[in-house]
Amino acid sequence: MKKLKGFFRYDNAGLLFILPAFIYMMAFVGYPIISNIFLSFQDVSVKNLVKGEKHFIGLDNYITIFNDGVFTKALGNTLLFTVACLIFQFLIGFLLALLFCKKFSFAKPIRGLTMIPWMMPMTVTALMFKFMFSTDVGIINYILRTAGLIQQNIEWLTTPGTAMIAVIIANVWIGIPFNTILLSTGLSTIPQELYESASVDGANAFQRFAKITLPLLRPTIESVLVLGFIYTFKVYDIVYVMTEGGPVNSTHLLSTYSYKLSFDLFQYSKGSAVANILFLILFLVGILYLKITMEGEND
């Protein structure tokens, strides 16, 4: 009894407060992840999902998928997709954020409008881009042709290389507002006086940007990039709707390939192995993110 009382001393009471959240996370997040890890070490397929024995087969699923050309392609695609999207989203988003922190008429309503891509349902966006990129009737080929940039229509979604470019463009369009809004919030926290006194001291626009804006914005930039990585790395809908991983598996990402293995081909254990690789990478990035934010708070 005394022990129990001792446990509820002031210091430990905090643990009780996080208990509900902890139980929730364990039940709805922890359990599925652990059971998915188990699944990936078994041989569950169409034959033994419901009936029949499930055997533990160690790392066989992982060995098989790493020898599977489509998986390695999907892994490479996911990295390429993420990095390309991050670079363009960030650069364009940053430029827009810098633009909108200038005070000009209609700055606010226009900034509001740029949020539209972020608010649109992914599927709608994906369908829209699918139409825009279609070979014969797509507006993108029409514009390029009218401007005299191309002679022949580009077969965007039916050629492996260009299909990847098309889905990246679509996803960049969606991701720009996220970068813009976070970066402009960051920009608005930089005191205006710093710029004024720097100008008085004779700093030019570039120097002010490099010596004031960038260093003060560093924590925001780090967060934007890491969160952007996580959001982009697990993209599923846009690729599924635009190309379904095709043509000839050239646009499969880890997410779409995992789905295909599990629910089109009924190879549940292999599908979960792919999902676990996806999880592992995001897990490491998540740790990095927390490290960055905690360092920031300790400063």
Place this chain on the structure above:
Amino acid sequence: MKKVLATLLAGALAATMLIGCGSSAATTKEEAPAPAAEETKTTEETSSTEATEPVAASDDASGDVTIWYYWETAGHQEALNHIIQEFNGQQDKITVQAKYVPFADFKKQLSVGASAGELPDIVILDNPDHASYAAMGIFADITDRFDVSTYYPGPVNSCTLDGRLYGVPFGSNDLVLFYNEDMLAEAGCEVPTTWDELLDVAKKTTKGNVYGFAHSALQNEEGTFNFLPWVWSAGQTSYEINSEGGIKAMNFMKDLVESGAFPKEAINWTQGDTMNQFISGNLAMMINGTWQIPTMRQEVPDLKWNVAMIPQDKQQASGLGGENYAVIAGGNEEAAIAFLQYATSKDTCLYMMNAMGYISSDSTIADGQFDGDPVYQVFVDEMKYANARGPLPEWPDISDAISLAFNKVITGDATPEDAAVEAQATIDGILGK
């Protein structure tokens, strides 16, 4: 402590991010509730033995019956709901309800439901998938409980696994050649009957925005369904891709695409998209199925189109499509079978088939179903040459290998020979297991 907390938080963070992507969240469910499923099964079993002995099913069956289906066409949904209401009105023991599950989610829902023990009592599913789910053990064995002796062998075959009957054919459809009469006349062409003629007519009718010929060539089951008739027509089976006929079929695809008459974009077209291109006047000829006819007649009554047998190489061939009813094992089996008896009775079946543009799988009903309708008659004639896909529990993997092969050929990613070798390796690997 802080480090541990940080790691935990990181895990939680990554996890919440991942949940959003759906695929992994759903896969995780697979393994877990096996015991729960067992449990429900045993309780259900006792209740069903209480209910009745199997023979006098329809008299004693009672309770609720839920149906899952994936038809997105409004007319199809209304027809199904119509017969359900009629059934519910006629008796007061069984209440049937239908739930629409989108096609894209259908397989996922079934897989997840199977492992969680949360399935409806009847599903209406695409026939090539039937064997997979039967092998999974979620369908009831209805071998002596439902009479399919008057049904066509192809559709019945698709519901059968290891000699046992795991479902009832709902209705069948097949593929034929649709052509735009005006466009063919303008180009001075006869309706093609062989591959060479088809290629020739396709080239001649291609001009401006109009492509001569197309069919859905998606890299999935839908594409495989439309492509396989070429392989069969060249005298090969679905499992013999790296063969004279298989390579010939792929070379034919290659010639069509290279001639410019067959749009590469067909690799992103569903059969519905293909039909839309045809009725918008962007296509002179297409391969498509029975079920498009009601829509086409309604949408473009003025368009002059007709149908013909699919042009052949060595022999006539078409794809057999359609849905099957399956009764879920451990569900309300008796009541489900009672509903199926009703739904497959002559008048109800005819009503459904005509509303949906399907051919009845019951030969006694199909005879005379389309008297005086020359368009449907072509489909009925083609039915004799319609081949089923599978049935094989691993059919989805075979289908995936085939669709990858012809997609490689269409996009120019591989030569027909190389694509065939690769597909054959996958197929042999699956069959050799």
